[in-house]
Amino acid sequence: MSELLLLARIAGRRIAFRALDVNSVVEIDTLTPVPGTPSFVSGLAALRSRALTVIDSAKALELEQATTGLEAIVTEHDGHLYALQVEAVEDVAEALSEPQDVRGSVGPGWEHAARGMVESSAGPILLLDAGAIIAGPAHSALRAA
Amino acid sequence: MDDLLAEFVAETREMLEALESEIVAWEQVPGDKARLDAIFRFVHTVKGNCGFFDLPRLAKLSHAAESALAEVRAGRRQPDSALVDAVLATIDRIVAMVDALEAGQDYPEGGDDALMAALEPSNDDGGEAAALRAQSVDKGQANSPGRDGPRSIRLPVELLDRVMSGVSDMVLARNELARRLRDYGVEPTIDGPFERLSAVLDDVRDGITRMRMQRIEHLFNAFPRLVRDLSAELGKQVLIDVEGGEVELDREMVEMIRDPLTHIIRNAVDHGFETPAERIAAGKREIGLLHISARQSGNRILIAVSDDGRGIDTGKLADKAVASKIASRAEIAAMDEDEKLALIFEPGISTAAAVTSISGRGVGMDVVRANIERVGGTIDVTSAPGKGTRILLFLPLTLSIIPALTIECCGQRYAIPRSYIEEIIHSRSGSAELVQMGDAWLATVRGERIRCLTLAAVFGIDQQSGPQRATLILVRLAGGDFFALAVDRVLDHEELVIKPLAPAVMATGLYAGTSLLDDGSPVLMLDIAGIARKHDLISDVHRRVRRELPGLEHAVSAENGVPVLLFTGLDSRRRAVRLDVVNRVDKVEPTSVTLTDDGARIVLDDKVFPLAGVNRGAVPEGRFPILRLSDGKCELAYAVQAIADSAQIDGEISPAARAGEIEGIALVEGEPVEVLDCHWLFASEQRGSAVLNPATCRFDGNDPWLDTILRPLAESAGYRVVSDETQHADVVITTNGLGDGAGSDADGAGNRIRVVSDPDIAGREAGTIYRYDRAGLLAALAQARMGRVA
Known part of the structure; x- marks a missing residue:
């Protein structure tokens, strides 16, 4: 299978998204905060006259450290545009296998967004689902229950 | 369906739409020749067109109606109610057949002969015709597809929306680009094309916005018929009066308010109006009056539906509310009338004692309110027992662009x-x-x-x-x-x-x-x-x-502020005009403006109107908004740069120092705003039309005061000032003393006005006026002109 993956870093870990799900990679310079939203929603940003909902990926995965980088991955989900903030966007690589289950848990937080391990031209990597990150931690709590 | 047939369907529809209100008007005054002619023309045209197609049933029906109407036109037959019903039933049948034709279905056989028989003069069974009609209305409603405006193409609203949002995005992208261009400094080779693009985009946006606009007439035209059918069914007599059909609003909005408005009207006819006997007993005219009006005020549309029926019984309403556990007795007891009235918007309330076929189908005012609120509107109801009910709808102009603070x-x-x-x-x-x-x-x-x-x-x-x-x-x-x-x-x-x-x-x-x-x-x-x-x-x-x-609502409404429309004049100053005189706001092309010596004129809807406001700045190059002001009889246009908002002047208007376009200064939201003097505007425009053949006036004397100070006054009073002494002047104004001027005969002037700088002299000597006695001067000038005319 020759699917392309976008490699990025969240909270110090290397992860991948399907390149098909990714519209573009942007740098978020100005953020409009949205009071009242859960903390993983960083705010709104404008991209080519469209409003993006900016999501802090690390917070959405309930990881300890918040995302500090400027880079974000733009993806469309249910008709809305989102920007997933990541620590860094690293590379594009070719997927060499279907996602496979990782033995045991990949850790709380990661668990609900993880779609398995993918062998890639850049080595084995954890594939994340952008939609699950957008849904936020509340979603994972529901799933756990 | 082949094109010609489609054309026939569209044309028939178009005529019908125009005819709707005529039909009802004709029914009320069956002797009305003009209306009769209009209906006759319709069936005649349908009959004629049927000849081109193979439509024998339509042809037969329209022929029968035509013959019956021809008899009436020739005075050989009286248009009694049986005939009216039969003709209307026939028209309904024609509509239903045309609908079926368009849908490509066959209209069910039978019934035509009964209709044609009803059209025959010998038939005096009015009930039968009415029954036929009711039947055909039901059928018509059951399978009539949504109709469109005349000669229009149908577009899915989604497509319009997509184009609209695309254009909105383009505007935003343009704005962003403009900002970047500013940041990077001026580049003439880019600036020109960008300006052009920008202007074109504004035009397109304007066009798209208007593409979504529709006259509310399209909605209103159906109401006379609705009211007629309803009142006939309920044994009531209701006269409908529709006003403001030319108001435009978003197409989708028209669709969204169709059902709520229909419901309100059904309610009014069903519950609001008493039967003729009850009305007479109550000392009212037996025919009830239903008034529907639309008005644009600022960027909102106000639709009012008022009836002079029995009003809403708040006592009954309260009982109902208690019965359906909406409120407790104690709560009701603490309510004032307005609060009780507001109960009508609670789910599960209906004041009708019995559920009728017309209203009370479980669709209540709560649904109406929800629908109105969904489009960003508000609804308000006021009612006086025994006198009537008024329902006010406030609607935004469009759905997707929201005026915001x-x-x-x-x-x-x-x-x-x-x-x-x-x-x-x-x-x-x-x-x-x-x-x-x-x-x-x-x-x-x-x-x-x-x-x-x-x-x-x-x-x-x-x-x-x-x-x-x-x-x-x-x-x-x-x-x-x-x-x-x-x-x-x-x-x-x-x-x-x-x-x-x-x-x-x-x-x-x-x-x-x-x-x-x-x-x-x-x-x-x-x-x-x-x-x-x-x-x-x-x-x-x-x-x-x-x-x-x-009482808060009263407190606010009792403030008695003056509602005004805020705008920016062509000179970029903020002004206000009393909302009452603003008929509507239009956008016009600069080419429709003609500047003449005695003011500007503008062509609107093929009529020429005086245009004020242009002396305060050049006519804009692109399309610009105008206010159409009306004093009830006359209309004039006022050119502005932009419309800002509607507001209220709560405080006093401090009068301007001198008479003119500005009545005075008022505070709106803490900022001073000039308020237009509408009286002055209309007065001066009336004068404008009268100056076509101006009277002449000559100044006698060398006092520069005459030329610099008095001249504008004389001109504003409708005089042309001539300086040539040999020319005839209707009036001569002089500052010279009584003795030292030449005699009035020598001037060839009909009249002579002497102005003096000392008010005392003016008081003492007849025929003299103090130079700053404006009223006196104007009166003298007016009198002189009257003299000329006589």
Whole structure:
């Protein structure tokens, strides 16, 4: 299978998204905060006259450290545009296998967004689902229950 | 369907639409020749067209109707009610057949002969014709597809929306580009084309906006027929009076209010009006009057439906509310009339004793209200027992562009839909007193206590600081509830293109959407109703809250402020004009303006109107808005740069120092605004039309005062000033003493006015006027002109 993956870093870990799900990679310079939203929603940003909902990926995965980088991955989900903030966007690589289950848990937080391990031209990597990150931690709590 | 046939269907529809109201009018006055002719023409044309197609049944029917009407036209037959019913039934049948034709179906056989028999003069069984009609109406309603305007192409609204949002995005992208261009400095080779692109885009946006607009006539035209059929069925007599059909509003909005309005009218005819006998017993005319009007006021449309029926029985309403457990007896007892009246919007309330086929189908005013609110409108009902009911709908002009007020809170900008905003109060100004009740704040405005929310606290940013140093925005919710929202600062009025928000943001219940400001930054539109709901200021408890604010609505309406429209004149100054005289706002091409010596003229709808306001600045190069002012008889246009908003002048208007276009200065939201003197405007324009053949006036004497000071006055009084002494002058004005001027005969002047600089002399000597006695001078000039005419 020759699917392309976008490699990025969240909270110090290397992860991948399907390149098909990714519209573009942007740098978020100005953020409009949205009071009242859960903390993983960083705010709104404008991209080519469209409003993006900016999501802090690390917070959405309930990881300890918040995302500090400027880079974000733009993806469309249910008709809305989102920007997933990541620590860094690293590379594009070719997927060499279907996602496979990782033995045991990949850790709380990661668990609900993880779609398995993918062998890639850049080595084995954890594939994340952008939609699950957008849904936020509340979603994972529901799933756990 | 082949093209010719489609053309025939479209043409028939077009004629029918024009005919709807004629039919009802004709029925009321069957002897009305003009109406009869219109209906005759219709059936005649249908018959003629049928000849081109193989449509024998249509041809036969229209022929029968035509013959019957021809008899009436020739005076050989009286248009009795049986005939009227038969003709209407035939027209209905024609409509149904045309509908079937369009859908490609066969119209069910039979029934035609009965109709044609009903059209025969010998038939005196009116009941049968009426029954036939009712039957055909039912059939017609059952399978009539949604009809479109005349000669129009049908477009899915989604497509229009897509184009519209595409254009809106283009505008935003253009704005962003413009900003970048400014940042990078001026580049003439780019600037020119960009300007052109920008202008074209504005035009396109204008066109798209208008593409979505439709005259409300399309909706109103169907009402006379609806009312006629309903009242016939219910044994009532109702006269319908429709006004303001030329008001335009968003196509989709027209569709959205179709059902609510129909429901309101059904209600009025069914429950509102008494039977003729009851009306006579109550000392009223036996025919009830249903008045439907539409008016544009600022960027809102006001639709009023009023009847002179029995009014809403609040006692019954209250009993119903208790019976259906909407409110307790104690709650009802504490309510005033208005609050009881508002019960009509509660789900599950219906005042009709019996459920009829017309209304009371379980669709209540609550659904009507929900539908109106869904499109961003509000609904208001007032009623006087025995006198009638009036229902007012306030609607925004379009669905996707929302006029909003941008505000600042905690360093961020937010937008509030302007429709909610009742008033803006600066708490520092002292007009609102703030007190703390536990953690809650109450604002006292004109003696009323209003719950006050601090936006920062609503957001959970700052729970501590109170609203003392903030600006209070008095918000009126659809149900009539008030609360005050404290924000840091009010920024600006903006028209925002609202886009939906991601679910994670919507889940907060605080925001209704987002939009991009001109500088490209996103701004959140607050969901005022959601915020109120979150703080228990509406829904279940809203009656309680309303009771906390007794009489507030009266307090606000009793302010008796002067409603005005704020605008920017061509000279970029802020002005206001009394809303009552503004008929409508139009956008015009500069080419429709003609500048003449005695003022500007504008061509609107093939008529020439005086155009005021242009002497204050050049006529804009692109399309520009005009205000169409009317004094009831005359209309004139006033050119402006931009329309700002509607507002109220609560304080006094301090009069201007001299008579002119400006009546005076008033404070609107703390800022001075010039108020147009409509009397002066109309007076001077009347004069404008009278000056076509101006009287002449000559100044006698060398006093420069005459030429510099008096000349404009004489000209404004309709005189042309001539300087040539040999020329005939209708009036001569002199500053010379009585003795030293030449005799009036020598001037060849009919009249002589002497002005003096000493008021005492003017008082003593007949025929002299003090030079600053404006009224006296004008009277003398007017008299002189009268003399000329005589």
